[in-house]
Amino acid sequence: MDSNHINNLFLRSALTEENPFMSITDVLAWIEDRKKAVFVNIEKIKFADLKEWKLDQHKGNLHHNSGRFFSIEGIEVNTNAGEVKHWCQPIIKQPEIGLLGILTKEIDGILYFLLQAKIEPGNINFVQLAPTLQATESNFKQVHKGNKPEFLEYFINPDQDAVMLNQLQSEQGARFLKKRNRNIIVYTKDKIKERDDFIWLTLGQIKKLMAHDNLVNMDTRTVISGIPYGRYNSDQLALFETYNVKNNENTFSYDLLRSSLDYDSALHSYDEIIGWFTSLKTKYELEVKQKSLFDLKYWDIGEWEISNKNNKYFKIFVANINIENREVRSWQQPLIKPVDDGIIAFIIKKINGIMHLLVQAKLECGNYDVLEMAPSVQCITDSYDASEGLPFLNYVLNASPEQIKLDTLQSEEGGRFYQEQNRNMIIQANEDFPKEIPENYIWMTISQLNMFLKFNNYLNIQSRSLLAAVDFLQKFEFISGDL
C-alpha cells in the first residue's frame, strides 16, 4: 500500500469513534463478560517448590528448565548520570525479539483493529485489551506445547504490501536488559470468522478506551503509539473537510492534531534535537556487568521472594498459575511486583503556535543505547518524598484541574509484572512555566516524537504509552473550515 494511503487510513480511523458493530459501552460490557468467563488463580510458592524453573546458585540466576522464555539475572551498574552512580539489581533477560501484532481490516473506508481480551497472570482485573497476537519466539516455536497462537500466520511472513507498520521498540529499561519487541500492523481482506475473545475497534475507540484505567494493555499501547499520520498535505486537507475539523474555541484536540501533522513549525530542527541527544550520550556513561543474583549488594534472596533490603523498587516471587482461556492453562513463572505505583507525565505547552511536549533524556540500565527519550516526569511513587529535587514532579502533582488533560492508571505488561500500574498524565503548562529547563530536557512536537519513535531505540515505553493516549477526539467539535 502507498504510504499516504496508509497514513490517511490511520488518521481517519483515529477520527472515528462511531462503530456500528460495537460501541464503547458494548466494549466495556463485553470485557466484563470475558472476565466472568475465565478462572484465574495465582498461587505464590516457595522457590524450593519450583519444578519448571530453577533458582540456580551455580549459574547465579533464575531460569526455566528448558533454558528458554526468560531468566532473572543480576547486574551491577556504574554510571556518571543522576544521583545514584552505582547499584546492583535483578533484571529480566530475554534475548529474543517478541512479536506484537495487530490485524486490521477496512469497512466502508474506515480501518478497524482486531483486539483480543487477553488474560495475563499479572493483570489488574486479569482481562485487558491486547493486540491480535502477542507472542515470544518461544511461543512461535511452541516450546510449551500449547496450541499454536491464533492469527500467527498473518504476522510470520506477511505480504509486504499488507504491512502498515513494522518497528522494533524497547521495553522498560529499568526492568529488561536490552529487550525489544517487533511492533507490527498488518492489513487483511480475508473474511475473519468471529471469535469470542476478539473484537474490531476503530483507532478513535481504542484511544477513548485508554482514558479508562487498566483496560488497554501495554502491548496494545506500544503498537498504537507508532502509528504514523503523515505530513499535513492536500489528502489530509480533504479528509479534514470531510470531518469538518476546525480550529474552534475548544482548541485543545485541534492543537494535538496539528502538532501531530505539522513537520515545519517546531521549536528545534531534527538536527538540533539529534545534536542535543548526541551531546548527552557522549557525556553520560553506562557500564552494566553481569553478576550472580546471589551477590547483589542490598538484595536478599528469601524462601519466598527476592527483595531489596530497604524494601524499595520491586520484589520477585514465583507462582503456580492457573488460567483458562490461554494456550497453556497451567504453569509456573516468576512475577515482578513493584513496591509502589509510579507516575509518568508529559508537560505540554504551545510554543510558536504549536503544541510541544517536554521530553527528558533518561538513562536506564537496560537501555539498548544509554539514553532514551522519556516523559517530562517518570518516577515511582515511594520516591516522591525523596525526590523533591526531581524536575517538574511538583509542577505535575500540583496542576489545577483545567491543566490536567489526561489522568488514568495504566498497567505494565501482565506477563511479567504483577499488578504494576503507573499514573499516566498529560499536563498543560501555564504561562508561568519556567523558560529555563535542565540540560537533559527539550521541547518537541508530537510529529517529531513520532519521527524519532519510527527510527527505534529513541522513545522509551513510558513515553510511547503516553503518546498512544493522545486523543484527537477529546472534547472535539467539528466545524467546517481550514486547519
Added chain:
Amino acid sequence: MDSNHINNLFLRSALTEENPFMSITDVLAWIEDRKKAVFVNIEKIKFADLKEWKLDQHKGNLHHNSGRFFSIEGIEVNTNAGEVKHWCQPIIKQPEIGLLGILTKEIDGILYFLLQAKIEPGNINFVQLAPTLQATESNFKQVHKGNKPEFLEYFINPDQDAVMLNQLQSEQGARFLKKRNRNIIVYTKDKIKERDDFIWLTLGQIKKLMAHDNLVNMDTRTVISGIPYGRYNSDQLALFETYNVKNNENTFSYDLLRSSLDYDSALHSYDEIIGWFTSLKTKYELEVKQKSLFDLKYWDIGEWEISNKNNKYFKIFVANINIENREVRSWQQPLIKPVDDGIIAFIIKKINGIMHLLVQAKLECGNYDVLEMAPSVQCITDSYDASEGLPFLNYVLNASPEQIKLDTLQSEEGGRFYQEQNRNMIIQANEDFPKEIPENYIWMTISQLNMFLKFNNYLNIQSRSLLAAVDFLQKFEFISGDL
C-alpha cells in the same frame, strides 16, 4: 543558527569550487610540502620488545600499560546470516567515544572548513587531510602527556548556537567492537591565526579532493557525509538561481543534487524502509562472546604478529613509531594490516525520475545493532574468486567506462590501520539491471540515506565514505532555469 540557514550554507559551499585563498592545485602542492616537512619512521618490533603495551596471556588481550587508549581482544561470533555462521577473530575494543570535529567560518557568504594535514603512522603517503580536531577521550585527558590538541576548546563545550552538526557515527563493524565517534561541525566568528598545518577549504573543494587517491582521510569523510542540505524549498530555489543550476544534457550531477534534496519522490517511504530493516533485524541473530586472544580458532600468535592460519583477513603487528609534527613524537602501538585491498561500491539508478542507490543491510560482528546499511558491494579483494556468489560484484567489476562515476582509492583510519585502502566506486546501472534484488537490498534516494545517517547506527562507515564523495560539481554545467 536556524537550520534552514545551516542547510543553505552547506549547500552553497558544496556548490563552490572557487576558493580565492587556495585552489585545488595549491592544496596538492601544500600537501606535498607537508610531507617533506615531516619525518616518519615505523619500525616493526617483536611483541616481546613492547614496553608501553603488553600482550597479556592472563587477560587474553593486547593492552596499553595504562589500561587506556584501546585494546585488541578476541571474540567468538555466532550468527544465522551469510555463508559463514561461526568464527573467531581479534577485534579492537575502545569503549570511549572519539571526537571528530571540523571548525568552519564564513567569508562573503561562503562556508569554509578548517582541515589539517595530519600524519598518522598507518597512512599511505603519511600525510592526509584530517578534520580540525581528531581526538580520543584519552587525548582530551592527555594521558600520553603530549601537548593539548589544537582547537580542542571549540569542541568540548561549544555554544549550542554555533553547532552545525553533532552526530554519533559507527566505525568499521568488522574491526571495532561497537566503536562510535562523535562527528561535530562548529561555526566560529573568531579570528583564527594561520598555522602551517591547517587550511580553509570549501565543501566543493573537499569533494573534488576525494576524487584523488588517499588524500582526504576517513575521519574527514565521515564528518562530511553527515552534512544536511535540507529539503528542496524556496530558499534553495533562490540559491540555485544564483548558481544558474539547470537540468541540462549532462544531467548526472543534477540528478545527484535532486536525489539529495527531494524528500517526496522516493520509491519507498521511510515507514517501508524501516519495516524492511525491522524484518531483517528480527531474522538475523548476532551473538558475540569475548574470548582470549590466545584461544581463537584459526588464529596464530607469533613473535612478530597475530595472523590468520589461512593468511586471510588481516594481521596485527606492533611498532615503534617516530613522527614529528604530532602531539607525541614517539610511541609504541599495535597496527592492523589488511591482507588485501577491499572494494566498496554503490550502484545507482534512476527510478521514477529520481536517482536511487542500492543499499545493503549488512551484518558485521562489531555492529552496535546487528545490521547497518552498507554499499551495494562491500568485500575484500582476496575474496573475489571465492565470492562469485556475492551479489552485484561482477556487475561492478565489469562496468563500462561510461557507467563508472567514481573510482578512487581511499584509506581507512591511519591511527589503527596500516596502509589499508578500499577502492571506492559509484556505478550507474544500465536499463538491463535486474529488477529483482535479494531480500537484504533496497533502493533509496540520497536524501533518505542522509536521513537515516542522522539518526545514527544506521549507515556503516563504508556507505558514509561513498556518500561523502557525492559531488554536485562533477562535470556540472550551470545554465539558468528551474530545478
